[in-house]
Amino acid sequence: MTQYLIRRLLIAIPSLFGISVILFVLLALAPGDPFEELATNPAVPPEVRMQLRASLGLDDPIHVRYLAWASAMLRGEWGFSFVSRIDVDQLILQRLPTTLLVIGSSQVVALLIALPVGVLAATRPYSLFDKVANTLAFVGFSLPTFFTGLLFILFFSIYLDWLPFVYRSQIDATGWRWVWEHIRQAIMPVMVLGLFQGAAWTRFVRSAVLDVIRLDYVTTARSKGLPEGQVITKHVVRNALIPVVTLVALQMPSVFGGAIVTEQIFRVPGIGSLLISAILANDTPVIMAVTFVFSCLVIFFNLVADLLYGWLDPRISYR
Amino acid sequence: MASAVVLSIIILAVLLGPLVWTVPIDEIDFRARLQGPSWAHPFGTDDLGQDLLARMLYGGRISLAVGFAAMLVAVVVGVLVGSVAGISRGGVDAALMWLTDLFLSLPSLPLLLLVIYLFREPLRQLVGPEVGIFILIVAVIGGFNWMQVARLVRAQFFSLREKEFVEAARALGASTPRLVIRHILPNALGPVIVAATIDVAAAIIAESTLSFLGLGFPPDIPTWGRILFDAKDNLDFAPHWALFPGGAIFLTVLTINFVGDGLRDALDPRRVI
Numbered sequence: 001m002t003q004y005l006i007r008r009l010l011i012a013i014p015s016l017f018g019i020s021v022i023l024f025v026l027l028a029l030a031p032g033d034p035f036e037e038l039a040t041n042p043a044v045p046p047e048v049r050m051q052l053r054a055s056l057g058l059d060d061p062i063h064v065r066y067l068a069w070a071s072a073m074l075r076g077e078w079g080f081s082f083v084s085r086i087d088v089d090q091l092i093l094q095r096l097p098t099t100l101l102v103i104g105s106s107q108v109v110a111l112l113i114a115l116p117v118g119v120l121a122a123t124r125p126y127s128l129f130d131k132v133a134n135t136l137a138f139v140g141f142s143l144p145t146f147f148t149g150l151l152f153i154l155f156f157s158i159y160l161d162w163l164p165f166v167y168r169s170q171i172d173a174t175g176w177r178w179v180w181e182h183i184r185q186a187i188m189p190v191m192v193l194g195l196f197q198g199a200a201w202t203r204f205v206r207s208a209v210l211d212v213i214r215l216d217y218v219t220t221a222r223s224k225g226l227p228e229g230q231v232i233t234k235h236v237v238r239n240a241l242i243p244v245v246t247l248v249a250l251q252m253p254s255v256f257g258g259a260i261v262t263e264q265i266f267r268v269p270g271i272g273s274l275l276i277s278a279i280l281a282n283d284t285p286v287i288m289a290v291t292f293v294f295s296c297l298v299i300f301f302n303l304v305a306d307l308l309y310g311w312l313d314p315r316i317s318y319r
Numbered sequence: 320m321a322s323a324v325v326l327s328i329i330i331l332a333v334l335l336g337p338l339v340w341t342v343p344i345d346e347i348d349f350r351a352r353l354q355g356p357s358w359a360h361p362f363g364t365d366d367l368g369q370d371l372l373a374r375m376l377y378g379g380r381i382s383l384a385v386g387f388a389a390m391l392v393a394v395v396v397g398v399l400v401g402s403v404a405g406i407s408r409g410g411v412d413a414a415l416m417w418l419t420d421l422f423l424s425l426p427s428l429p430l431l432l433l434v435i436y437l438f439r440e441p442l443r444q445l446v447g448p449e450v451g452i453f454i455l456i457v458a459v460i461g462g463f464n465w466m467q468v469a470r471l472v473r474a475q476f477f478s479l480r481e482k483e484f485v486e487a488a489r490a491l492g493a494s495t496p497r498l499v500i501r502h503i504l505p506n507a508l509g510p511v512i513v514a515a516t517i518d519v520a521a522a523i524i525a526e527s528t529l530s531f532l533g534l535g536f537p538p539d540i541p542t543w544g545r546i547l548f549d550a551k552d553n554l555d556f557a558p559h560w561a562l563f564p565g566g567a568i569f570l571t572v573l574t575i576n577f578v579g580d581g582l583r584d585a586l587d588p589r590r591v592i
Binding site: 014021026142147153250252257261264265279295298 | 423548576
C-alpha cells in the first residue's frame with residue numbers, strides 16, 4: 001500500500017507541473033504590460049524603466065522566468081494582494097477552511113443521497129421507484145447550481161423566512177447557539193451543492209450496481225443462503241463502487257465550479273468568492289494563487305480517489 | 320420524445336420569436352418597472368421597465384448560439400485529438416492522452432474565469448465588445464470540453480482499425496488520411512453525436528454561469544445568465560425576473576439531456592461496431 005501511495009504521488013507530480021505550465025503560459029501570453037503606466041509617464045526616463053524591468057527579470061528568456069515563478073510558487077511566496085494589502089497565502093489560508101467545510105459536507109450529503117437511492121433503484125430496475133428516482137436525478141443535474149441557489153433563497157429565506165441567506169463568519173452567540181447558527185447558515189449552500197452532486201452520482205451508482213448485480217458471484221452469494229442485505233452491501237456495492245470512484249474523481253473539477261457559484265450566491269467567505277472579487281478588482285496575484293490552489297485541490301482529491309481504489313480493490317495496489 | 324418537441328419549441332421561439340414579439344429589448348419605461356406578468360408584458364419587466372420576454376428571446380439566441388458553437392469547437396478539437404491518438408500508436412498516443420487527462424483534471428471554472436479576465440480587454444479592442452467576448456467564451460468553453468469526445472473517438476479507433484473493412488481498404492492501397500476520413504471516422508461518430516448533445520447542455524450552463532457571475536457578456540446583451548445576475552438582488556420583490564430566465568435555462572438543459580439520453584439508447588455507444 002505504501003509503495004502504491006508513493007507511485008501515485010509520483011504520478012501526480014507531472015500533472016502539477018503541467019498545470020503550472022498552463023497557468024504560466026496563460027499569464028505570459030496575456031497582453032498588457034505591468035509597466036504600461038510607467039511607459040506613458042513622461043517623468044520616468046526610459047533607462048529607469050529598462051533597469052526596473054531588468055531587476056524584475058521581465059526580459060529574461062521564458063524558461064528562466066518560468067523557473068523563477070515556479071520556485072516562488074513552491075516556496076509559498078505567492079505575492080501581495082493589491083486590494084487587501086496582505087500576503088496572498090495568508091488571505092487564502094483564512095478562507096480555505098470555509099470552502100473545504102462547505103465542499104466536504106456537501107459531498108457527504110451527496111453520498112448519503114446517491115448511495116441508498118442508486119442501490120435501491122438498481123435492485124428494482126424499471127420499477128416505479130426507479131423511474132421516479134431517475135427522473136428526479138435528471139432534473140437534479142439539469143438544474144444549474146446558480147438557479148437552485150436562487151430558488152432556495154426565494155423559498156426558504158424569503159417565502160418561509162426559515163434560513164438566513166447571507167453567510168456570516170462572525171456570529172455573536174456562544175455555546176450551542178453558535179453551533180446552531182453556523183449549521184443554519186450552512187444548510188442552503190451545502191444542500192445546493194450536495195443535491196446537484198447527489199443527482200449525478202445517483203445515476204453513476206445505479207448503472208454501476210446494475211452492471212455488477214447480474215454477475216455470477218452474486219448469484220453464488222445468494223445461493224449460499226446469505227441474507228439479501230448482506231449480498232447487496234458486502235458483495236455488490238463494494239465492487240460497484242470502483243467505477244463510481246472514477247466518475248466521482250472526474251467530476252471533481254465541476255464540484256469546485258459549483259462551489260465557486262454557491263459561495264458567490266450565499267456570500268460564503270471562501271476562496272471561490274475570493275476569486276470572483278479578485279477578478280472584479282483586477283487583483284492578479286490573488287487570481288493566480290486561487291486558481292493554483294483549486295488545481296492542487298483537484299489533484300489532491302484525485303489522489304484520494306486513487307487511494308480509495310486501492311482500498312476497494314486490493315488487486316490494484318499490487319499491480 | 321416529448322423533450323425533443325419542447326426543445327424544438329424553445330429553439331423555434333428563440334429564432335422566430337423576435338419577429339412576432341417586436342417589443343424592443345432596450346426600451347426603458349420607468350412607469351412599468353418591476354411589474355409581474357401581464358398582457359402587455361407576459362414575462363413582466365425589470366428594474367428599468369424593459370420587457371423581459373423580448374430580452375429573453377434575444378438573449379436565448381446568444382445562449383443557444385454559444386452552446387452550439389462551443390459544442391462545435393469541442394467536437395472538432397476532440398475528434399482531431401482522438402483520431403490522431405487513435406491512429407498513431409506509441410509516443411504520440413501516450414502524449415496526447417496525457418494531455419487529455421491533464422485537461423480532465425483541470426478546475427475548468429477557475430481557469431475559464433482566469434482566461435476571460437486576462438484576455439477580455441485586448442479582444443474587445445481587437446474586434447469589438449460583442450464579437451470579442453463571443454469568440455472568447457466559445458473558444459474557452461469549447462477548449463475545456465473536448466476531452467470526453469477525444470477519449471471516445473480514440474476508443475472507437477482502437478477497435479475499428481483492426482476490423483476487416485479497414486484491413487481491406489489498406490490492402491487496396493488507401494493512404495492513412497483516406498483510411499481515417501473515409502472509413503474509420505464515419506463509423507466512430509455514433510457516440511460522438513451523443514457526447515456532442517450533452518456538450519451543448521454543458522456549454523449553455525457554462526455560459527450562463529459566467530454571465531451569472533457577472534463575467535460573461537456585457538450588460539447590454541441580455542443572455543439568460545446575465546438576466547439572472549441582474550435579477551438576483553431583487554429576488555424578494557420581483558421573483559418573476561429570476562424565475563423566467565432560470566426556468567428557460569433549466570428547461571433547455573433538461574430537454575437536451577433527455578434527447579442525449581434517448582440518442583444514447585438509440586445509438587448505444589457501448590456497442591462497438
